[in-house]
Amino acid sequence: xxxxxxxxxxxxxxxxxxxxxxxxxxxxxxxxxxxxxxxxxxxxxxxxxxxxxxxxxxxxxxxxxxxxxxxxxxxxxxxxxxxxxxxxxxxxxxxxxxxxxxxxxxxxxxxxxxxxxxxxxxxxxxxxxxxxxxxxxxxxxxxxxxxxxxxxxxxxxxxxxxxxxxxxxxxxxxxxxxxxxxxxxxxxxxxxxxxxxxxxxxxxxxxxxxxxxxxxxxxxxxxxxxxxxxxxxxxxxxxxxxxxxxxxxxxxxxxxxxxxxxxxxxxxxxxxxxxxxxxxxxxxxxxxxxxxxxxxxxxxxxxxxxxxxxxxxxxxxxxxxxxxxxxxxxxxxxxxxxxxxxxxxxxxxxxxxxxxxxxxxxxxxxxxxxxxxxxxxxxxxxxxx
Amino acid sequence: xxxxxxxxxxxxxxxxxxxxxxxxxxxxxxxxxxxxxxxxxxxxxxxxxxxxxxxxxxxxxxxxxxxxxxxxxxxxxxxxxxxxxxxxxxxxxxxxxxxxxxxxxxxxxxxxxxxxxxxxxxxxxxxxxxxxxxxxxxxxxxxxxxxxxxxxxxxxxxxxxxxxxxxxxxxxxxxxxxxxxxxxxxxxxxxxxxxxxxxxxxxxxxxxxxx
Numbered sequence: 079x080x081x082x083x084x085x086x087x088x089x090x091x092x093x094x095x096x097x098x099x100x101x102x103x104x105x106x107x108x109x110x111x112x113x114x115x116x117x118x119x120x121x122x123x124x125x126x127x128x129x130x131x132x133x134x135x136x137x138x139x140x141x142x143x144x145x146x147x148x149x150x151x152x153x154x155x156x157x158x159x160x161x162x163x164x165x166x167x168x169x170x171x172x173x174x175x176x177x178x179x180x181x182x183x184x185x186x187x188x189x190x191x192x193x194x195x196x197x198x199x200x201x202x203x204x205x206x207x208x209x210x211x212x213x214x215x216x217x218x219x220x221x222x223x224x225x226x227x228x229x230x231x232x233x234x235x236x237x238x239x240x241x242x243x244x245x246x247x248x249x250x251x252x253x254x255x256x257x258x259x260x261x262x263x264x265x266x267x268x269x270x271x272x273x274x275x276x277x278x279x280x281x282x283x284x285x286x287x288x289x290x291x292x293x294x295x296x297x298x299x300x301x302x303x304x305x306x307x308x309x310x311x312x313x314x315x316x317x318x319x320x321x322x323x324x325x326x327x328x329x330x331x332x333x334x335x336x337x338x339x340x341x342x343x344x345x346x347x348x349x350x351x352x353x354x355x356x357x358x359x360x361x362x363x364x365x366x367x368x369x370x371x372x373x374x375x376x377x378x379x380x381x382x383x384x385x386x387x388x389x390x391x392x393x394x395x396x397x398x399x400x401x402x403x404x405x406x407x408x409x410x411x412x413x414x415x416x417x418x419x420x421x422x423x424x425x426x427x428x429x430x431x432x433x434x435x436x437x438x439x440x441x442x443x444x445x446x447x448x449x450x451x452x453x454x455x456x457x458x459x460x461x462x463x
Numbered sequence: 464x465x466x467x468x469x470x471x472x473x474x475x476x477x478x479x480x481x482x483x484x485x486x487x488x489x490x491x492x493x494x495x496x497x498x499x500x501x502x503x504x505x506x507x508x509x510x511x512x513x514x515x516x517x518x519x520x521x522x523x524x525x526x527x528x529x530x531x532x533x534x535x536x537x538x539x540x541x542x543x544x545x546x547x548x549x550x551x552x553x554x555x556x557x558x559x560x561x562x563x564x565x566x567x568x569x570x571x572x573x574x575x576x577x578x579x580x581x582x583x584x585x586x587x588x589x590x591x592x593x594x595x596x597x598x599x600x601x602x603x604x605x606x607x608x609x610x611x612x613x614x615x616x617x618x619x620x621x622x623x624x625x626x627x628x629x630x631x632x633x634x635x636x637x638x639x640x641x642x643x644x645x646x647x648x649x650x651x652x653x654x655x656x657x658x659x660x661x662x663x664x665x666x667x668x669x670x671x672x673x674x
Contacts, residue, residue, distance in 0.1 A: 121567065182581060189561040204552060204603040222611065223603040225552055226583045233600060240618050261557070264564045265577035317624060318598045319541055320590040326578045337541045337596055345622065451578065452587030454599045 080300040082239040084311040084460070085168060085249075087404035088161035090153050091292040091391035092127040095137050096160060101408050103390070104416050105436060110391045111276045111288045120263045125276055127290035127392035128258055129153065148185050148197065151207050153293035154255045155214050161251075161295040162215070167304040168249045168297055171216035176247040178222045179208040180234035180254035181396040187259040211253065219247075228359070228450030229318060230254065231399020235296060235446075236316025236342075236458040242300050249301075254400035255293035262395070263289060269326070271363055277393075279360035279386035279418050280367045280432045282425030287361040290392025294400035296407075309411045309462055314443075315345025316458035323453055328365045332373030335455040339377045339445060342457035346443075350378035353459075354441035355415060357406040359448045360386020361393050362420065366449065371426035373455075379445075385433040389419025399448045403460070406444055410462045413440045464620055464647055464662040469670050470528035472520060472642040477504065479527055481673050493640050497523065513575070514588060515556040516640075521547070521585035521633045522592070524642035532646065534627055535594055542626040544598030545586040546616050550605055551636040552582045558637065585633060598625055607632045607643070609667035616647060616662070625649075632671070643671050 088096065092110030093103040103110070110127040119126075131149075138152045139159075147155065162170050169175060184204040187193055200206050208221040222241075224234045231254040238250040256262075266272050266289060273286035298313060299305070319341065321334025329335075343349065356379060358370055367386075374380060387402050394401055409416055415437040424432060442462055449455045471478040475496050476486040485503055490496035497519050501511055505526050514522060534543050560576040578584065582601045589595065598619055604611060612630055619625045631644040647662050660666045 121570065183557075186557060189558060191565055202554070203550065203605075205550060205605045208603070209605075220604075220608075220611070222615075224600060225581075225603050226599060226601050227581045229599075237600070237615070237618075240622060241614075244618060244621070246614070260564055261561060261580075264570075264572035265560060265574075265580065268572040268574045268577055315622070318600065319596050320545075320587060320599050322540075322587075322590040322594050322596055325584050325587045325591070326574070334596060341541065341624070345624070450583075451581050452583040452585075452599070453590060454583055454587070 079243050080245055081302065082242045082298055082300055082313045083302055083305055084313060084407055085297040085299045085305055086161050086165040087407055088157045088295045089401050089404050090129065090157045091290065091401065092129055093391055097404060097408060100405065109276060109389060109419055111389065119258065119260050120267060124263065124272055125288045126258055127288060129291050148188065150185050150255060150257050151210055154211050154253050157293035157295045158215065158251055158253050161297050165297050165306065168299060170251060173219060174248040175217060176219050176222060176241060176250050177212040177217055178234050178238040178250055178252045179211060180224050180230040180400060182225060182227055182230060182256055183262060186261045187257065190260065227452050227454055228395055228398060229448040229454045229456035230396040232446055232448040232456040232458050233318055235313065235399060235403055236456065238298055239313040242298055248299060250298040252296045252298065252400060253293065254397040256291060256395040256397050258289050258291040273362060276420055277362035277388050278420040279362040279388050280424065280426055281421045282423045284362040284364060284367060284425060286363050287388065288392035290394045292391055292394040292397045292401050294397050294404050296400055296404055311407050311410060312461040312463060314459040314461055315342055316456065317341035317345060318454060318456040321453045321455060325453065326451055328369035328449060329453065332369045332376060334453060335370060335373035335447060335449055336376040338455040338457040339373065339447060342445060342459050346459040348443055348459065352443050353379060353382050353445055354439065355444040356382050356384035357402050357444060357446045358384045358386050360388055362388055368426050371428040371430050374430050375428035380428060380430050383415055383431045383433045385416055385418045387416065399446065403446045406446055407460065410441045410444060410460065413438055415439050464649060465659045466645045466662050466666065466670065467648050467659050468528055468646040470524045470644045472524050477527055484527065515579035517553055517555060517633065517635045518579060518585045518588050520635055520640055520642045522588055524633065524644045525589045525629060528629065528644045528646055529593060538626040540594055541596040543595040544619060544625040544628045545589060545595065546598065546600045546628055546630045547586060548602045548604050548608065548612055548632050549582060549634040550603065551634060552603055553580050555635050555637040556580055607671060609664045609671065613664050613667060620649060645670065
């Protein structure tokens with residue numbers, strides 16, 4: 079069995095196209111969640127975090143001999159390209175490198191009447207866009223595509239790390255992304271899940287989530303000697319558990335998430351006392367955050383500081399697990415806990431420790447969690463050496 | 464690891480371990496066939512009628528596969544996992560949802576469609592029915608890919624994240640449908656009498672291709 083390390087990361091959100099820009103904005107309490115009046119996305123105004131299209135076109139270097147790319151593919155490729163540019167020891171085209179793609183809806187906007195004609199019909203399928211992304215980087219391995227609602231990103235990290243641990247590959251390029259479309263906005267609105275303002279994770283006055291678009295990349299390697307200078311982050315065990323309760327409502331007991339967290343700790347050889355920080359999911363819907371508080375309490379983690387980053391760039395769906403892990407990794411490297419934007423007063427039953435201001439703390443072990451429709455919950459543990 | 468049972472739904476037939484359990488040549492379409500199969504093979508389960516076509520297919524295949532298996536009596540509920548692959552994700556119901564929002568004059572997005580626009584919801588339905596709390600993962604692949612399925616399932620068995628797994632292919636693109644599920648178990652208890660074979664890539668292809 080091989081140890082698996084994080085070699086580099088990138089995040090693209092409305093807060094910036096590099097991990098540094100995103101971190102600087104988060105440190106300065108800047109949010110990318112804004113009132114949007116885009117009638118194409120939704121008939122009424124709503125709050126969301128949207129990537130600037132003009133900047134995306136400036137940042138995305140489309141090779142002239144290659145065909146057009148969709149918005150989803152552009153943010154995915156752009157994110158991986160930026161991460162790889164800083165990690166030249168990882169050869170993206172090598173047969174020992176695997177691409178792992180995480181998304182809930184990928185190119186779903188291609189179902190729209192005016193976009194249908196722009197691409198071949200099979201472009202709407204995730205296997206197709208994954209193929210195009212891997213091909214862009216000259217990688218010939220069949221990409222692994224995970225589409226498991228909002229836990230896709232955490233599951234992709236944990237699955238990629240197990241594939242490397244088993245020695246199948248030396249490197250993994252794990253990319254997660256989702257865009258804000260008419261499709262998802264109308265759907266979440268029909269569920270009455272969207273907040274009337276910027277979201278307030280774990281807060282007494284939380285009333286729903288904000289959607290966000292984004293892409294994140296985590297590069298993993300088994301080659302410790304090639305890692306860039308600085309703190310070393312290792313990917314430990316993970317777990318995914320269903321709560322067998324309801325397809326669209328979070329479990330009232332939090333049993334699925336509790337199982338995922340405790341099994342991830344067990345698979346990593348850790349106990350609750352050793353966990354220094356939780357990067358929670360915290361969508362800011364009343365039921366989800368309540369469920370998470372119960373799960374963390376049941377797992378013996380009430381004392382552990384936790385945050386949700388949804389207040390900065392919304393819920394980025396299939397990208398969330400990867401974007402939020404990348405930011406948590408920066409927090410580990412800088413010995414910082416980022417605050418929960420939008421949070422002011424505890425509004426869940428269990429007395430969890432929500433980080434409400436930028437806090438200095440060295441962290442050895444952290445857990446990243448996510449929960450989603452279909453009753454799925456996932457957790458993965460990261461270690462700073 | 465052993466494949467201890469298979470279920471296959473394709474071409475208006477339901478097969479268990481390769482033997483025809485039910486077929487309906489009169490079924491006019493997929494929906495008709497699925498409905499008659501449910502009535503014929505499954506006990507009453509009102510939630511079935513709320514499901515979208517993909518979930519109905521997955522649910523029926525799982526019911527046939529898991530009949531008389533009593534998995535939760537044999538394994539811890541958190542060690543019974545579902546690892547499913549398909550090509551088209553939830554495209555059939557995705558198109559239904561898109562239809563409801565295409566026109567601003569006739570705009571009525573419905574939560575009853577939207578909740579099914581994620582492929583892993585079919586795993587959720589099976590977990591709810593059977594009280595499975597284990598691993599869930601949906602992999603998207605253009606074709607049935609036994610290599611990837613085998614490797615991913617194997618991975619989770621090897622690191623003790625599963626003791627039993629329902630794995631296979633559940634595809635519905637609105638025109639064609641096919642469900643192929645295997646029950647994979649870490650070990651067999653003494654006294655079990657089953658048609659079994661090793662969980663390995665050639666065997667998986669052999670089972671998938673027999674009808």
